[in-house]
Amino acid sequence: MNYKQAEQVQIGVVYYPEQWDRSMWEDDIRRMSETGVKVVRMAEFAWSRMEPTPGVYEWAWLDEAVELCGRYGLQVVLCTPTATPPRWLTEQHPDILPIRPDGSTYHAGVRGHRCYSSASIRSHGQRITEALARRYAGHPAVIGWQTDNEFGMNDCHCDACSEAFRQWTRANYGSLEAVNREWGTVVWSGEYNEWEQIAAPYGGSRFQNPSYLLDFARFQWDSIVVFQREQVEILRRECPDHFITHNFHTYPQRMDQYRVAEDLDLASFDYYPNTAPDKQSTGPYSGALSLDLTRGIKRRNFWIMEQLSGPPGAWFATWRAPYPGFIRAFVWQAIAKGADTVVHFRWRSAAIGAEQFWHGLIDPSNVPGRRFAEFERLCAEVNRLSDHLQGTEPKHEVALLFSHEQLEALRIQHQAEGMSYYENIKDYHRALTKLGIGCDVIEWTQPLDGYRVVIAPGFFLMNEQVAATLERFAAGGGTVLVTMRAGVKEMNNQHVQMLLPGRLAELTGIRVEEYDAIGHDAHTIRDAEGRSYSCLQWCDILRLEGAEAIACYEGDFYDGTPAVTVNAYGEGRAYYVATHPDEAYLRDLLLRVAGEQEVRVYPDLPEGVQLAERTGDNGTYLFVMNLCREPREVHLNGAYASVLDGEPHEAVVPLEPYGVEILKHASDEAGSAVAQ
Structure with missing residues (x-):
């Protein structure tokens, strides 16, 4: 893989030549080049044009588009088109179409209409991928590949998924005795006595067995991995000098991006910062978390494969127009956070199809306007600074740990009104960002070498390995911050049979004697200096076993008991936050933690x-x-x-x-x- 091509700092666009008259192509591509565009992404939805009838390929149109890009000095990223199997294929092989939990079919007509377990889509997907790869492996303009488009969990309940889930369960547990034990199926007479009884969770209710539901999510993650890996292996064989990526999207994402990304060279993200004026106090901070999450997928710089170019709108009301400077500013935010290439969606606003009002850089009038002028300025800036920025990356002393398993487990068993795993992470990350503290958001089982502070919010599930990693980190001089509802479950999603925080009790120096799910009923905590703050969602009622209280609850039957604690552990320390405090308290707490670890802060950044x-x-x-x-x-x-x-x-x-x-x-x- 020629990774040097992937790490150039540059601007690109998404282009759909198949949606425009051929007479427009050369003018479009010439203008891209003159504007300063360096990369074009193409063909993720064009299977029906590549293979209009079974086994009959038509490459002339794509050959011409790729050749034009090369002629004008543009690099090309091609996509495997498996997100939109053509109608002839789904008609011949209806097993491709996913079955929803209620038994209805997810028909063609939108996109993403493919079941990852379908033997038909997998075999035909490999065939079209191989044909594409062989066709363009040697073309000098082609530098890389995007697999499929915006993978996500489709919760398919077809017969193929049930059979694949059955095989997955057997491979993981070996015996029905182990399945019944690890899922706790004795409850509600749910025990299995034949392998054939194991199937997808028909009906889609999240009130079914939580251990079973979490494993069905893990099965879906692995199904996507296998589906993509079959394409990646072909691309590696046929195009060894090209990089391979995938465009992740929409956080929080139930799909485990870390598993899916293991076979990729770099991660990509589709970034659409909200243009609404009433979102400017929250949107840029949510965006910052999305970018840090994407960088953490592979723990290296990444691409933005779709970036906002105008107001989105299609199957929802059109957003507000980007304010002057908005498009440029959010591209620089992405680059600052580690994006090397930023690809704008799209070069032209669509004139046909469902996305006609998801605005691109040039509207169907073909008259470039204010947005395009801003884009042109941006391209010139990025190209001028590209050599300076190439090879640079964010380097941080703080890590925030993220887990798709926690996200899914807490989705299955909601803990309190207003309590959200991802939204709580956003609150901690926003507090860090407002203090100018750079942060890596990494998968929760990753090594912690090189960090001074590790924030571990919502560790509902816990295993011995992660607990030991956190203990070693603190013992070596680091600071760990653990939050409420930590250590509640084993990895099989069954409740631990010990006082909470379970395996994290020694590290934190506390025990949870009781808890109160306060939801939206705001409570108060007071710190040692007498300052009061509000808190929501949850109150763990703690007993100190070595830790020191640095804030206590005010009011209710646990008035005066610890709400936030710190425990000396080896050369370091561990904080436990037993509730979800307001932003003011998170700021003060993180200032304290950063000061102890000599992490640089910018305490008075203006809002925004x-x-x-x-x-x-x-x-x-x-x-x-x-x-x-x-x-x-x-x-x-x-x-x-x-x-x-x-x-x-x-x-x-x-x-x-x-x-x-x-x-x-x-x-x-x-x-x-x-x-x-």
């Missing part, structure tokens, strides 16, 4: 301003981004120079609405900033 750094052989670049509609000022300590215009900044960086500055420290060292 985000900072991020990329570091490499060329030095460290500080991105200062105003992601809101009001002007802002950032005050610096140290001398910086703008790499956008060369101007020095020694005191104040003024930022217009959606303004961006990219700075390099005068001594080529990361300076400190204090924002006001």
Whole structure:
């Protein structure tokens, strides 16, 4: 794999030549080149044009489009088209179409109408992938591949899925005795005495056996892995010099992206920051988490395979138009967070089909407007700075641990009104971002070497290996922050039979004697300095067993009991947050933690301003981004120079609405900033 091609800092576009008259293609591609576009993604939905009838391939149109890109100096990423099997294929092989939990069929007409367990889609998918790969393996313009499009769990309940789930269960457990034990099927007389009785959870109710439901989710994750791997193996064999990626989408994503990404060279994400004015106080922070999550999938830089180019709208009401500067600012946010290539969706707004009002860079009028002018400026900036930024990446001392198994287990058994695993992670991440603390969001079982602080929210499921990893990290001098509902379940989704937080009790130095699911009923906690804060969702009622209380509940029958604790563990410490505090408390707590570990903070960033750094052989670049509609000022300590215009900044960086500055420290060292 030629990874150097994948890590260039550049701008691309999505183009659908099959949806436009051939007479438009060369003008479009010439304009892309003149605008500064470097990469074009094509063909993810074009199976019916590649193979209009069974076994009959028509490549002339795609040959011409790829050749035009090469002629004008554009690189091409092609896609395997298996997200949209053609009608002739689904008519011949109806087993391709997923069956919903209620027994209805997910028919063709939208997209994603393929069951990952279907032998027909897998065999035909391998065939079209092989034909594509062989056709374009040697084309100099083609540099990489995207598998399928936006994988997700389709919760298919067809006979093939039931049979595959049965085989998966047998391979994992070996005997029905083990299945009955690990799923706890004695409840409600659910015990199995024949393998044939194991099937998909018909009806789709999340009130069925939680151990069984979590395993059905794991089975679906593995089914997607196998489905993709069959394509990846072909691409590796036929195109060894090309990179392979997949465009993940929509967080929180139930599908385990870490498993799916194991076979990929890099991760990609489809990024559509919300344009609504009433989302500017939350949207940029949600976006920051999405970008950090994507970087954490492979723990390296990534691509944005679809980036907002205009207001989305199709099967929902059209969003607000992007405010001037919005498109540019959010591309720089993505790059600051580790995106090397940002591909815009789409070059042209569709004139046909279901996505006609999911706006691209050029509307069907073919008259470039304000959005296109902003895009043109952006391309020039990125191309000018590409050599500076190539080889740089974010480097952080704080890790936030994420788990699809926790997400799914807490979806299956909702714990309290208003309590959401992902939304709670967003709150911690937003507090970090507002303090300018860079953060890696990584899979919860990953090694923790190199970090000073690890935040472990919502560790509902727990195993000995992760508990030991956290203990070693703290013992070696790190700080671990654990939150409520930790250690409740074994990995088979059965309740532990010990006082909580179970396997994390020694690390945290506390025991949970009781709990109160307060939901939306706000409670109060007070810290040692007498400051009061609100909390929601849950209150673990703690007994100290070595830990020290740093905040206590006020009111209710557990008035005065610990709400937040810290425990010395080896050379480090472990915090336990027994409730979900408001943003003000999270800020103060994270300031304390960062101070103890000497993690740099920017405590007075204006609302809406985000900072991020990329570091490499060329030095460290500080991105200062105003992601809101009001002007802002950032005050610096140290001398910086703008790499956008060369101007020095020694005191104040003024930022217009959606303004961006990219700075390099005068001594080529990361300076400190204090924002006001």
